[in-house]
Amino acid sequence: MLGRCRYTLVGKFTNAMPKMEILRKSFIAQTQLFGGVKIAHFNSRDIYIDLDNEADHISVWTKQKMYIGGQLVKLQVWTPTFKPGEETPIVPVWVTLPELPWHCYYMDILTPLLSPIGKALYLDSTTMQKSRGSVAKVRVQIDITKERPRHIWLGFSEKDHTIGKWQIIEFDDVPLYCLYCKHQGHSLEECPVKERDEDIKRRKETEAIKKGQGK
The missing domain is CATH 3.30.70 (Alpha-Beta Plaits)
Known part of the structure; x- marks a missing residue:
């Protein structure tokens, strides 16, 4: 069952995604594929890219990123555990x-x-x-x-x-890969999401202590 998606990639736009017609034309022009490709919209930032052979899959994936319609798109291998808010390791x-x-x-x-x-x-x-x-x-x-x-x-x-x-x-x-926010580019120690969450937790704990002292 999973073998049907063995040549699937995920494109993750860092900003707004261009129209699908522009996206498809630009992708095909930049990749020079041997076989066919199907591109499907997943949400406002993510797309599925279905290639039909290993050579195209490897050549596109190892680019790691492209610019389509002036927007940066990161190319990642698809896995069954794909989640739109995370990046694969x-x-x-x-x-x-x-x-x-x-x-x-x-x-x-x-x-x-x-x-x-x-x-x-x-x-x-x-x-x-x-x-x-x-x-x-x-x-x-x-x-x-x-x-x-x-x-x-x-x-x-x-x-x-x-x-x-x-x-x-x-x-x-x-x-680098962060196991906390599941994103590439920084370590666990440098994770801004972890730092934000810990700051929120500290504030809540401080407020709880103040409320307890006020009783």
Whole structure:
């Protein structure tokens, strides 16, 4: 059932949404899709974007944002737990693998290697062309609320699992995520919503104490 929405994205406008006709034309002009797309209005700020193939889904999603009708729209992967007032912690990030062995510069090797971290999406151009030997870079879908390992075991033998190396893993520009307001861009300690709610709570407690003292 959920598989029918596996190529669905959510577009979240930061301000007013343009008319749907303008939205559709601008989206198609900017994305150069291989397949079709259906765009549906959800509310005044959110839209559903149904793509029909994985290549289009990845290429659009990894843009992370677009400007449509002069308005910023954030692009996020859809999940069954989608709520309009929240942002998903599922994001695409670049993962760097310094001094990766030369024979490992291929998706069929890197996909299972990185599976404990997330879903490998694609290689950067220099890794794919093997024109840079110092590091490999892979775009990976991760959950930024989960712990990120600094290294992972890379085995060289199917028979002897002790032969291999600990491969260093570096994550580039991972956005912050607040578990309180469920938004990207700041930590729990810096959450303005949490600060506001705590301030309201303190005021109510102070008022309750004053009322109690007045009796």
